[in-house]
Amino acid sequence: MSSLSTQKCEACRADAPKVSDAELAELIKMIPDWVPEVRDGIMQLERVYKFKNFKQALEFTNKVGDMAEEEGHHPGLLTEWGKVTVTWWSHSIKGLHKNDFICAAKTDDVFAAL
Numbered sequence: 001m002s003s004l005s006t007q008k009c010e011a012c013r014a015d016a017p018k019v020s021d022a023e024l025a026e027l028i029k030m031i032p033d034w035v036p037e038v039r040d041g042i043m044q045l046e047r048v049y050k051f052k053n054f055k056q057a058l059e060f061t062n063k064v065g066d067m068a069e070e071e072g073h074h075p076g077l078l079t080e081w082g083k084v085t086v087t088w089w090s091h092s093i094k095g096l097h098k099n100d101f102i103c104a105a106k107t108d109d110v111f112a113a114l
């Protein structure tokens with residue numbers, strides 16, 4: 001478990017600052033399986049999780065959804081046969097907030113607990 005995953009998401013307002021490049025470099029070390037990617041001009045965090053079949057992928061998707069509802073912060077989820085692509089970014093600021101790193105770490109915990 002990463003120290004990030006013990007933290008709670010805070011309300012993220014439209015004027016909240018995006019993480020700086022230096023903060024990103026530090027935070028990403030705590031979630032080494034996640035890849036920062038710019039999509040449609042928005043920096044996001046993405047990880048692909050592999051499964052043996054669709055049912056297990058769907059079970060994971062639903063557990064991530066439950067966690068997201070608890071945090072009040074929601075990912076992109078693409079569920080396919082044998083894999084789930086999870087993408088975190090903060091819609092309100094069109095970029096990355098610390099909340100996204102917290103939720104990425106919590107997503108790893110959901111996977112580890114399956």
Ligand SMILES: C[C@H](O)[C@H](O)[C@H]1CNC2=NC(N)=NC(=O)C2=N1
Nearest residue numbers: 072073074075089090091092093
């Ligand atoms: C009103 C509500 O708090 C917001 O729309 C929340 C919901 N979930 C969210 N999830 C993400 N990833 N980014 C947001 O900005 C966001 N905003």
